[in-house]
Amino acid sequence: MSAPPLPSAYRFPSEPDAIELRAFTHGLQPERVPVMMEHFTEDWRRFGVDAWNEVPNHWRPESGEAVGWWTLPTYLGDQFIAPLLGTEPGTCILQPSVHWTVQCLLSSPEVAARGTDVLVPETAFPSVLHSVQQWSHLRDLVPREVGETENHRVDRAALLDAIGPETALVALSHVGFTTGARLPTAFLQEVAQRVHAHDGLFLLDGYHAAASRPIDVAELGCDLYVGGLLKEASGSSGNTFLYVRDGLELTPRLTGWFGDAAPFEFRPEPEPHPDVRRRFLGGTTAVAPMYHAVEGVRILLDLGLDAVRDHSRALTDRAVAHADTLDIPLRSPRRPEERSAMVLLEVPEAERLTAYLKQRAVYTDSRRDEVVRMAPFVWNTLGEIDRTFDAIETAMSTGKYRSVSVEAAGPVT
Ligand SMILES: Cc1ncc(COP(=O)(O)O)c(C=O)c1O
Structure with missing residues (x-):
């Protein structure tokens, strides 16, 4: 895996060790944004x-x-x-x-x-x-x-x-x-x-x-x-x-x-x-x-879009490998040539799993209670994918996530 991640180029949410995997909804704030808004x-x-x-x-x-x-x-x-x-x-x-x-x-x-x-x-x-x-x-x-x-x-x-x-x-x-x-x-x-x-x-x-x-x-x-x-x-x-x-x-x-x-x-x-x-x-x-x-x-563009794609592919490769190990079916393509930056896992009570992960500062989202979506991106590391799937494994093997309330998650996740 080449160039990224680039933590210094982005501003992160306040929790230490948070894992932000929702690039498909709203990307992290680039470091220069406050300066640009000041210019405005x-x-x-x-x-x-x-x-x-x-x-x-x-x-x-x-x-x-x-x-x-x-x-x-x-x-x-x-x-x-x-x-x-x-x-x-x-x-x-x-x-x-x-x-x-x-x-x-x-x-x-x-x-x-x-x-x-x-x-x-x-x-x-x-x-x-x-x-x-x-x-x-x-x-x-x-x-x-x-x-x-x-x-x-x-x-x-x-x-x-x-x-x-x-x-x-x-x-x-x-x-x-x-x-x-x-x-x-x-x-x-x-x-x-x-x-x-x-x-x-x-x-x-x-x-x-x-x-x-x-x-x-x-x-x-x-x-x-x-x-x-x-x-x-x-x-x-x-x-x-x-x-x-x-x-x-x-x-x-x-x-x-x-x-x-x-x-x-x-x-x-x-x-x-x-x-x-x-x-x-x-x-x-x-x-x-x-x-x-x-x-x-x-x-x-500074990173180069080839490097961005390669990094994203390495992260989604790792996520797919973990999903296979845990026997979680994929809604997203398995083959890298058909994949995007997104991985979708078919999980029962996906909303509750998302809420469970959120309580542990691992940010994914769910759709129709059928799939958990994640889009690891340039700010993420392979280690974060491993930690995410450790949390998913614990949740699924203990079944604990099924008692988590989804109310706190809000309409936009
Ligand atoms: C494929 C696709 N098109 C468009 C949009 C957003 O469109 P709009 O700019 O009208 O809100 C989204 C938002 O998630 C999207 O996923």
């Missing part, structure tokens, strides 16, 4: 309105490039998101949420002009799945929900079969949030090839893929890639992103004056910004989150 309050105080035009470049101080609040969504997209996705400047922009981005996309007449069907797995995250369902009431877009296989994976054969002349859009999760399974590149390329043969569009939601491994959007063949910085990228909330393939024309109707070609002319009719990605902006952008947005990305 100071820039606001010093420059007031003029901060929209220019502030010191805290994000790339060495570059000599001018930045202002106005240009931050595309500037940070170019500097930090494009390298995460293996793509060129000019294609990525920060967004407030995946939900907003998908809504904007579905509001673009260029989507419905390509067909009626939107293919989406029934296991897609609600920001995608529910948006597709809701838009079918507003526009002639018909959700075609693709089911799952017996082992809870996307039914790939059914999905490929469903792509046809009526396909307007295929929207897939690069990594399934209910399984941690990563769709193989060869499959995604086949999807891209079929969708494009029918003039449809291909959207990937990479919330659990980007920032935990290198991504190459051109290789995947997608037209759009969304994701967020809240989790492995440690960017907190309000910071997600969009990649739009160069040359793709989209004119979202759910756009705002920040996406207008001449916002400060306040013209009576809207005109789409010439830069397509900017059309995905709505009203005035929230500036404060952009101060801390990319500090986690900076750490990961």
